[in-house]
Amino acid sequence: MKELVVISGKGGTGKTSLTAAFAALAKGMVLCDADVDAADLHLLTAPKIVERYDFQGGHKAIINHEKCSECGLCRDLCNWSAIDEGFNVAPIDCEGCGVCVYFCPEKAIDFPINTCGEWFISETRFGPMVHARLGIAEENSGRLVTVVRQQATKLAEEKKLELILTDGPPGVGCPVIASIGTATAVLIVVEPTLSGKHDMIRVAELAEQFKVPAMVCVNKFDLNRDETKAIEDTARAGNMEVLEGIPFDPVFTKAMVQGQTLFEYDPRSQTADRVRQIWEKVTERLGIHQS
Numbered sequence: 001m002k003e004l005v006v007i008s009g010k011g012g013t014g015k016t017s018l019t020a021a022f023a024a025l026a027k028g029m030v031l032c033d034a035d036v037d038a039a040d041l042h043l044l045t046a047p048k049i050v051e052r053y054d055f056q057g058g059h060k061a062i063i064n065h066e067k068c069s070e071c072g073l074c075r076d077l078c079n080w081s082a083i084d085e086g087f088n089v090a091p092i093d094c095e096g097c098g099v100c101v102y103f104c105p106e107k108a109i110d111f112p113i114n115t116c117g118e119w120f121i122s123e124t125r126f127g128p129m130v131h132a133r134l135g136i137a138e139e140n141s142g143r144l145v146t147v148v149r150q151q152a153t154k155l156a157e158e159k160k161l162e163l164i165l166t167d168g169p170p171g172v173g174c175p176v177i178a179s180i181g182t183a184t185a186v187l188i189v190v191e192p193t194l195s196g197k198h199d200m201i202r203v204a205e206l207a208e209q210f211k212v213p214a215m216v217c218v219n220k221f222d223l224n225r226d227e228t229k230a231i232e233d234t235a236r237a238g239n240m241e242v243l244e245g246i247p248f249d250p251v252f253t254k255a256m257v258q259g260q261t262l263f264e265y266d267p268r269s270q271t272a273d274r275v276r277q278i279w280e281k282v283t284e285r286l287g288i289h290q291s
Contacts, residue, residue: 001156002184002286003149005034007168007176007207009199014219015189017252017262018275019167020044023126024263025279027290030159031129032152032166034179036117036144039131041167044261047122047129055117055132055147057140058096061089067108074100074109092137117144121155128155142174149179162288172202180206184286185213187243190231192224197231204238214240215285217278221245241285243278247271 006019019041023031033041061082063074068087075083077100082093101111116138122129130152132144152164168186169175180186186207190200200216207214216235221228222245232242247270255265262272283290 001153001162001164002288003153003164003166003182004282004286005166005168005180005183005186006189007180007186007203008170008189009172009196009201009203011038011170013170013189013191013196014246014252015170016041016044016167017256018187018189018217018219018246019165021262021272021275022165022279022282023124024261025276025290026126026163026165028161029127029163029165030152030156030161031124031126031131032148032164033129033131034145034148034166034175035169036132036134036148037141037169037175039133041129042122042131044256044259045124045126045129046259047120047124047131049120049122051121053119054115055119055134055140055144056113056115057138057143058114058116059098059111060091060094060096060114061098061100062110062112063087063089064108064110067106069106069108071105074104077103096139114138116140119144119148119151121151127161128159130155141169142178145169145175145178163286172206176203176206177210180212181210183210183212185215185282187215187217187282188240190216190218192218192221192227192231194227197227197234200231201234201238204235204240208238213285214238215243215282216240217243218245220248222247241281243281244274246274246278 006015008015101109117134119132168179249271
């Protein structure tokens with residue numbers, strides 16, 4: 001079994017549109033959306049939820065007013081100002097550190113585990129999909145990414161599918177670290193700007209730390225050919241494989257508005273041909289056969 005994770009150094013580079021386009025071409029695959037903080041692959045795949053599970057992580061303080069003497073010690077100790085004058089805890093402000101629980105003289109503060117999101121197993125027109133939704137201002141996104149990837153692997157094993165295609169989160173933080181560990185390869189989608197090159201270098205260094213081979217694709221390469229060349233030269237110097245660039249084409253936006261992938265909206269466009277060529281090189285690099 002192989003796993004390709006499509007990532008980027010920042011949001012908005014087009015990685016989800018590209019992942020969805022790959023999904024339309026792939027065969028024998030489990031889709032995985034590891035961008036649990038701002039998942040949007042479902043907008044193009046229209047998943048039908050088959051199984052739904054709560055995700056629990058961390059704790060939230062809850063004051064028992066029947067036991068509370070309103071001594072004020074918890075308010076004094078709380079670095080997050082999460083406890084108001086009526087001795088109620090604001091769930092969004094509570095960081096779950098447990099200081100108030102430990103020092104409360106009346107033992108009046110409960111500390112239950114927090115249900116902070118959900119994860120799903122769904123069916124799409126491209127095949128099975130594992131995805132999730134983290135609650136507003138909730139933490140533990142890295143743990144939720146790990147759960148999603150583990151379930152995608154389990155599903156692929158059960159269905160005897162050879163590929164997991166993962167839409168990874170942007171940036172270089174904890175969710176990205178959780179999304180690329182044990183991956184077969186990553187595809188870094190880059191915009192042709194100076195900041196885009198900087199973002200690529202950061203996420204490429206992260207992949208190198210985990211010894212995950214990286215490929216690079218410049219999206220909208222024709223908007224700034226000088227920066228595109230600089231990015232591709234930097235990638236080659238870092239022993240990364242440079243794939244064909246994708247030209248700027250409003251067809252991606254038009255397809256997205258219709259809730260479709262590139263190949264569903266306009267499979268005969270020149271851009272579709274270019275993405276098809278990229279996919280062929282990706283599958284060759286992964287060592288899988290999609291004919």
